[in-house]
Amino acid sequence: MGGLPLRRSRGDRDAVVSEVVTAGGPSAAGGATEDADGVASGGFASLREQLTGAAEAFAGSRGDLGGILTGLVDDVDRALREPLEIFPVCHHSPASALAMVRRLRQKQPSVIYLELCEDFQPLLTELRNCTLPVALQAFASELHGHPQDWAPLSVVAPITAASAEYQAISYALETPGVELVLVDRSTDHVFQWLPREPRTGGAEPATDEAESATDEAGLHGDAVGLEIGDLRPGFAELEEHLLHHGKVRHWSEWWDQYVEQPLVGADYDTYRQVMVLIGSLFRRLRPSDAEKLDRDEDRERFMWTRMREHLARTGIDRGRALYVCGAFHAASRVEEFGSDAPVTEFTISDRTPTKWLYGLIPSSHSAIEAQFGLAPGSVSIAAATWKKAVTKAGVKPFALTGQRGTSAGRAAAPAPGPAGSGRRAAGAGAGAGAGAGAAMLPATPSVPVDRLSGFLSQPPQLDDRDEAELLGWCVDIVRLARKNGYLSSTADAIAVFETSILLAGMRGRARPTPYDFQDAAVTCIEKDGVPGRRDVRRLCEILLGGDRIGSVGYDALPPLARDVYDRLKPLGLDLESRTIQRALLDLAGRPDLAPASRLLWRLRYLLPADAVRPIMGERRLGETASLQESWDLAIGRYQRSLIELGYEGVAIEQVLEQRLRQSVRATDATAATALAAVEDAILYLDSPTFVAELGARAVELLEAERTVDDAPAVLRRIRRLLAHYRATEPELPAWCEQFVTVGYAHYCTLLPTAFIDEQTGVRQVAAMLGFLFSLESLALTLGCDRAQLELAVQQSHPEVPAKLALVWAAGTQLGTVTRVELRARCDDLLDNPLVLPAFPQYLSGFVQALEPVPSLAPFVVEVLSKAFARLPDPVLLPWLPSLITTLREQAGELVPTLVREAGRTFPGTLPALDAFVPPWEAASAPAAAPAAAVPAGPIADLLTTHPAATDAIATLLGVEAVWSESGDAGSSPEVAALLTAHPAAATALAALLPV
Template identity: 70%
Template sequence: MSRPFDALREQLLGAAEALADGPAALPEILAGMVDDVDHALREPLEIFPVCHHSPASALAMARRLREKQPKVIYLELCEDLAPLLTELRNCRLPVALQAFASELEGFAKESAPLSVVAPITEASAEYQAIAYALDTPGVELVLVDRSTDHVFQWQPDVSSSAGADEPQGEDALHGDAVGVEIGDLRPRFAELEEHLLHHGRVRHWSEWWEQYVEQPLAGADHDTYRQVMVMIGSLFRRLAPHDSRRFASDEDRERYMWTRIREHLARSGADRADCLYICGAFHASSRVPEAGSEPGTPDFAITERTATTWLYGLIPSSHSAIEAQFGLAPGSVSIAAAAWQKSLLRTRVKPFSLAGQKKSGRKKAAALPAPAAAGPVIDQLSGYLTGPAALDALDEEELRGWCVDIVRLARRNGYLASTADAIAVFETSVLLAGMRGRRRPTPYDFQDAAVTCIEKETVPGRRDVRRLCEILLGGDRIGQVGYAALPPLARDVYDRLAPLGLNLEQRTIQRALLDLAAQPELTACSQLLWMLRYLLPDQAVRPIMGSRRLGEKHIQESWDLDLGRHQRTIIELGYEGVTVEQVLEQRLRRSAWDPKATAATALKAVEDSLLFLRSPRLTDELGTRAVELLAAERTVDDAPAVLRRIRRLMAHYRATEPALPAWCERFVTEGYAHYCTLLPTAFVADDTGVRQVGAMLGFLFSMESLALSLGCDRTQLELAVRQSHPEAPAKVALLWAARHQLGALPLADLRVRVDELLANPLVVPAVPQYVSGFVQALEPVPRLAPFVVETLSKAFGRLPDPVLLPWLPTLITTLRSQAAELVPVLTREAGRTFPATLAGIDAWTPPWKSRPAPAAGAPAAPAARGGGPAGVLLATHPEAADGVSALLGIAGEWSVPAATVPGSAAADLLTRHSETAEAVAMLINA
């Protein structure tokens, strides 16, 4: 008995014999393609091959569904995404089905999070099938592709699954998710693709497909469409490398899907004549042993899923996101959407659409007619292959409209385009189409012509002409997930921000003005916005006026909100918790208990919890964690951050609470002992910088009084300083400052050491490093600011120019890199030390220089009083007066009692306020 395709097989084998110098495998490939078509059509369960985002496939699917009216539809889509399909009613396409997992079990932890997306567009065959199945009573839709868990199980390295080139901006709506595409028909054989593009005189695969497949099949009948698509899939399948990992994965997918189909047939008892299997044309020509719906066909051993918990939802997608993720030509999906709308008008096919979905004015589809009976298989492939390609004729009205619109759009974007350019684009488009073997210029021909005729040398605005053509021919349509399809967290965000009175679903930046004094009910909105600012990307929620720091309270705030374009990030927050507060708490805990967390990280989490959550329980837990991390640290790299944050937290608690929390006191005592222990090592370690050592000393000296009151021993700090023997100049200066703070190195001795440095020519080149150390010492010993100003002044005054000028750049770069935030302290101190006017410079005497002895007969400087309680006090304790004089850097002798000099200011003051002087003396003596 002859088969429908025997004649075609003979013709192809004859052609292969005529090409005697061709590849030896040519007869097998040509005959195999016919056999694959025959095998697919003889399958009792009808296989419907498709290509993703193909208007021709969508048209053929809409026609076939109305003719056959299947009761069961098997769809090539991840089986665990089925519950999401009903939520498409609440969305505006394109959107993507997403499976998301952040806590992994059975996968490498460093690969988290894992994400799978399956984009859905209106001009796709699978959307037609979904809409038909969900809105037609008695129809069951079964997803048969591998689950999202198996998607990553079958990948050798899930951490690199997103690819090297990740889309950015609007193209990043899918992020680093793995794309699941139905009907991927792009050839796997690079040489084949290059051959097709070269002989088709096109630049990209999308353009070749639109010309040689989309146009001929747009008006083809069902049998012709089905046979041609299976043949194309067979060709790409037989030319693909069979030893590649991807080909083996594709065959496993086919075994998986057929196994699920047979399981459902056996479980439901459905008639195969009432079923339809929708898959990519590549899979429709499968010849694996497990393929087929016969009961005796062997099954594929499906492994168990891992213990990973997958979360599911819908995220907005866009044409550009689909193009970037699946390697399509820019604008190809937009062009396909425009071709879909045009084909509907030309063919008058009534597409299926989900009831309740946001539409652009389309009327509801009419009722389904009676199903048509299936006829015998007829060879439509021979006529399609031997006949001329049915290409569209020139549509002058369409092309003329494109040319006028592109010139208008170009002028709006700064181009000097005119009517002559529109005529040139029209003629060039026709010329390019003729050179490329087609009568009707495609959107790609028009795009090339517009670039050639309008974009001369420069792009005056943000968009080039190619981008303007994409906007003109359909634009980058961006989908949106409806309110009812959002996770609870996203709905809660929209509800809580409703008092702002803004349409947060708009894809434009909106300004929110919050007058918290006049409208205190907006305080909750402000709190939520600050939490979203912490959790979302910078551009989603951006404060214009206002800030959130400890101790600050604003009465007015201004925000730029762009939640419409960042809807995906809000949806993915919903995968982490039910409320924003819960997600924030989880992230703070995760950061504090991360294996790489430090004490500074935990203190930052403590501060964030005070700013955003105001949960005493959580704050105490994070503070306790900070104490544990500090005690376990063996380095002091984060000492500056630790000092800065604990100071800020203690200042906040002292201003708002009656007492410090217990964890804060423990942190001070642990930090005091911890840094005392590490101080000698840090002084001599080469990998420990001056900034870190200065921060350690700042912690020890600034927290000393509190630490001593909590039971710490000051002897531990003194021993640590004595055991420190640094060699680096900057650290030596720090050690001198520490000894001065402890009282072991008076200021006079410190001044002598600096003078010796400036007098030693061998040490002069290292003076900038010593200065850097003294500047860093302003953190633990802020009262050294006058001495540092004195040191710099002496250097500039004493050193000759040949010595001074070479190390000035070193001094500037050292201060800039190591102590930039402390230089303003020196600047203010210099402003207080030096005269403010030029006239005062001549009579100005540096305070660190000794004053000359007073002339004979002149009134002596104020000194000890000869009489009265004050004079008795100073006379009784001259050592204390001398010590204070030395600390202040004032030289002099307490010889002449100033208060006894008649007419002196001191005598007059004590005479007029004798009671005050007596009272102060009594208090001091007591």
Template identity: 75%
Template sequence: MTSRTEPFDALRGQLVEAATAFAGGAGAVPEILAGIVDDVDRALREELEIFPVCHHSPASGLAMVRRLREKQPKVIYLELCEDLQPLLTELRNCRLPVALQAFASELDDFPKDWGPLSVVAPITEASAEYQAISYALDTPGVELVLVDRSTDHVFQWEPQRSTEKTAEEDDLHGDAVGIEIGDLRPRFAELEQHLLHHGKVRHWSEWWDQYVEQPLAGADYATYRQVMVLIGSLFRRLAPADSRRVRVDEDRERYMWTRMREHLAASGVDKADCLYVCGAFHAASRVAEFGTADGVPDFEISPRTATKWLYGLIPSSHSAIEAQFGLASGSVSIAAATWAKAITRSRLTPFQLDGQRGTRKRAAKALPATAAQAEPVADRLSGFLASPPALDGLDEEELLGWCVDIVRLARRNGYLASTADAIAVFETSILLAGMRNRARPTPYDFQDAAVTCIEKDVVPGRRDVRRLCEILLGGDRVGQVGYDALPPLARDVYDRLAPIGLDLQKSTVQRALLDLAGRPELVPASHLLWMLRYLLPDGAVRPIMGSRRLGEKAIQESWDLAIGKHQRYVIELGYEGVTVEQVVEQRLRRSVWAQDATAAVALRAVEDSILFLGSRRFTDELGARAVELLAAERTVDDAPEVLRRIRRLLAHYRATEPTLPAWCEAFVTAGYAHYCTLLPTAFVDDETGVRQVAAMLGFLFSMEGLALSLGCDRAQLELAVRQSHPEAPAKVALLWAAHHQLGLLPLAELRTRCTELLANPLVVPSFPQYLSGFVQALEPVPKLAPFVVEVISNAFAKLPDPVLLPWLPSLITTLRDQAGELVPVLIREAGRTFPSTLQAVDAFVPPWSAQPQSQRRSAAPAAPAGPVGAFLAAHPATTDALADLLGCAPGWQEQATTETAPTAVLALLAEHPATAEALAPLLVPAG
């Protein structure tokens, strides 16, 4: 036992002694420090060499390059989901960074509300795993084995997965679960805060860069390996022991060691020729299944579910990696710049896949033929921990270049920066580095200095100075998946859009002009663009000129295309089908069969099916589903949309086909019976709005002729209207309009009721609500437009200001939100009613103002009855002469038998009854 711990006995003793003195006796601290040394010793003594890494760490990448060229392993075990292995060869066709993705939309043994499931594993050029992958794929005789749990097990071990999507819209990874090698970060919040406070840094990425990256960048392999396992053990031992994350990590370690032992037994490869690449956190594992020695128990791996997983590559970016894994903004870009500088300084030749796109081609260096030998375990930690790190001196040329470039970039973005600011940034960077115990300013010091000296208190443009520093130090590099690595659907999209003549791989927004009349070969591309606009998120495909509606055919179109920027979404369409048309059909079918599907949703799907697919069979299937959904609905919330869409569809079929489809006829008859049944309840239900009731009446009245021809009974509608007894003023006005449409309420009586409302002081405050109901009544009874204009005019003329003025904003917002399509009807009617010139305003008499006077004159002839009428009949000559003077036509004698007389004469007598009554006793004897 003594021989096993001999290399680290001295270090263990020093740490335990120091911890005991510091803690004042035995306790947890000495035990933890001793345990850390034991973890390092255990990892280094394992026969299968363990290479601990941290994800996207330049120091890990450099150490990997050195070790691979020195050891030349024949088998590399990599901590990555085992079912992602077929994707690795496709990295040759991509520009890094990209992410390996597993995607599933058809779930089995998982809750349906989890879907779709997605797992991504981002790859960057500076990462150690990419160096291992490149070495293994391009070196003959080397086998690469992925040993981590499958993507199916990722979700099997996530019983409490949240279904909320919290990713930002511009995050290239979306809401996918991220898998990375080397999640090396304290899982004890107080520990992380302690390290940041005493390290005089703002965030974890800066602490890691100062205290791990820089000291290990030039360290030998043995020192690097021991320090990484030490850090992993420290964070592991200080993590909450009962957390679910720790339990999942331990199961992952059991899984990986079991897979490696299985491969070693099956292949017979020598352990000395193998290399196990994993996160430093997992290198310090203490599970019983750790190691490859005989007698180590295996982990029972559960079978995968029947979930169908699809695999592919999607673009990634530095900002997407930072957002998904909680890294500081700009840290991945800074790591990439550090990697490039370290490669140049160390004169190492990193491994790079043949044909890799978007990276600088480096001359391949032949690997020397050396035999792999087991190295004796020696204590390198004592010297590393006891001596201060050898820090680089100030690189004035590099810092000066940064300062000059940031001032130039700031001026381009609207800042009033000058040479004095560049000098201030230079001096402040050195000052901050000294305050933070650094001999050389880091990019983080430079960022803080630039913000302090340039930004002041105003950001004049879209980018602040911190973002400008990130752009200067490398920017947010966005990867791209090459054509050969795309799924069939994505390749088909690029092929079908080729006639447009644009490079769709570019990440910029490009303008496409389509002359469909002059170049008919562009019509299929236009059709595809409209389908992509339906499938892809906003911004990927945006029409500038042109539209796609029923009955329309564009001759020219203009588009803004950003397919390269949204390549991830195009790739994920390939997981849903082989062609875009198939994906559209699946989306439409899924929408109408969803649990929350409504008749309005189904009608929208019918319309989209006509526009995009043109399949009569599929359209009829969606239409039949719309009939089922309408009959099953118990609310009328979607009645306005149902009415608008069914009207548009009926107009389309009447214009293009000789007869209506069977589903349209069934929808009309079902809707007629459905809305007649719900109408009385909707009138009295407070939760049902006036717009919904108006839409129901609009459906019943506008579809009445078709419904009656299909066998519906009009008595059902009349009965429903008669059974409606609303109390809300707006619905009362709507019911009056329905009565008028059915012939139950003449217009004269309707006008009388409105006059009575305005004359009643108790009703005047609520009259605007009646008026809102009349406006909504234009939907079912459009012929009421002149009457509504009359009512509005009378309201403006007679309502008192305390009632009228507060109501005006409500009227405007109501018309805009609920009756926007009815406003043009009112405006046209008002244009016909009111004078069109300013000179005619003074002499204008509204038609509804003159009408009561004519009604009084038409009723006047009955007034002068009895002796006056007999006198006029007995002396016709005098009356004829008077009628001629008044301009009345002869023949009034025939009308006298019905107790009537010429209108003008009798109207004159009716207006002066006193004279007629005084004259009558003199002309006609009494008795």
């Protein structure tokens, strides 16, 4: 099936098949020249001889090539001989859907076996309440028996109106007496059969089904997609060969050109044989992936086992049943294939204890394309092909009664009963509406009739309607382009028409396809620029049907979603609409809207940001509720997210509580995340008991932490929570008090290690000191010991300049380092040329120290001023970039505090700047004259007898006491000045002591 696989002469066809087999490689050969029943002749004997001759002419001998070619025919023969009629399909194929409608109306089966997860059965009746396309979904968040790092698990199976499975479902649900049985493995088995390999980077486990894209607009999220009839070459080389010789760009275009269009008008037997032939080809020419092959074969064993069990249990005539499966599985060669296959031991494992939740979620054409790797616009083109084919064939498709967006087409057939004249007449009447081109046999023959040879060799037939359709496309695309800002005209419509025909001819096609039309429109209209948001290719997709988006009706929603819709009814908005709607809430004038406001804030927390977005109004700790609020709501656009919330609980409050509890119980939870959960619980839930539970968990996490990476977040959040409780409650909760005491002891213990640890940043150490100093008074009242903090600072001996500056700042707060000593140390740093390159790091530490010691702001301004005043230009100018970079990276949020202090210190006008004297220079007044010596007496004797007290007082006042050699205080000018300035204190002290 190479360049033009379905429309060539017989000789060319043989050559092309040989080319395709060569592209697959000899290693792809699988199977024998006979089928499992040993059928080597029959209705396809002539076709076998032709293929054998082609293989011998191409390769010189029959060999492996002949085995593959004849094996394809054997697979077709075997599938058609099966008494239980097999209906091969391709997912979202209009040709499959049309053939399904015709066959159902002609045969009217009483049992339909459908390749779909068996646990999806209860969901099918809910399709009546939806607008297609939608997806059946199974969801599990708590796993038992599956790797925990796979959680959550989600599986979706999209359903569109132009699909064979939807036609089968509609027929079965709308026709009395028809039973629909889903026979594929359950969603639990989907993950049971996967290799137990650890996931990396949060990716979904590798499956044989297609995985979804990560685009949120795909509506399927990160769910694993299941499709009925995944027909695509397994070899990349084979697909590349088909695209090259077919002169197409992607697989969707190849499939539409060479399979869909020819099979839309084919009779039922031809359709079956071609689909099984394609499935067999892709099955035999596939990579030698034994593990994937085993999973595919286990699925086939599973389905045939379930069907034989049902046939044995009900005793139904298999001639009245229909098995709908992918064409890939129709060509199965497992021993369990067929209703007459010998009973073999295939053990179906039990499901794991994992609790699966089921529901329907919205889907769209673009979501399906992204899920299964199809070309953009291919599903929309398939939908347009389906409408055209239904109109041309004159058939009435099946649809569920009451379903939105479709017209119900109930089968005008009686309940299935024993085959008889009445049933035969009803079948003939139904089949008459299929048109002349849909002639079908009344029953599947025991010996298949070869329809492949004639179909594959007949020339293409032109259709006059195609030219009229192309003309309509050309006129409509020009009109649509004008509305979107393109300078298109009637000449462009003519150019698009002629270019479409030209491209089709260059690509060897009998008639232009929608893909040819797209290319021609882009070439003739878009030219070199796009004036608006939409390019011409997107306009063509809109013209051909657009990206149709489904929705789930109210009755099919989970209880949580219905509860949300009911509680938001007072807003008077259409919440199912996909447009953004504005909600205005006057809470002062209409207090009855307060519950809706609280619900919107909770939805804001749980749903994506664009689903519920506040325009006016906010909710924060310490702030009163807004009297007026304005919201932009797009809940209908994010219906999938709302539905998945329904899998977690029956009310929004329950889901919010579970989310918060899970966040604090996660393996990577920290004290900061627990405090954040406490804040959210206070804001969105009215449950002090639950808040206390989260707070107790925060205490546990803080006590267990061995790093201080989250110290800034912990400090910021606990300050905010303490301020909230002090403003709203008469006393602090018990968990808050415990958090402060535990945090005080915890950070005192880790402080010396954090100072010398290279992994711990300056910001984290500053936050620890901020916690200890700012909450010290509260911690001391709760029983903590200040000596623990003093010892922790004394034991800290950092080597990094920034951390050393933090230690000095902490010393000033504790009283072990005076401002005079700190000023002297900084002056020494500025005077030392070897230390100047590291001075920005010291300055960064001082700036970070503003967190624990806010009173240090004037000193930091002083240090900066001295640096700019003293340093020469050759030193200052290279140093400025390093200073700015350091401040921006390590103390960005504290720089505004520094700027405000500088604004308070320096004058605001230029004239005042000329006479400005810095405060630190004005404080150094001229030295006072030496004080007179204190005469000897009781006071002098007191000071001489107790010198330690005098030394301590002098140290606190920042002076140094110098005693004479005789121990006389009177000869010390400092002590003399002290006694002269404060005689009353000395006199009072002497009166208390017997001197």
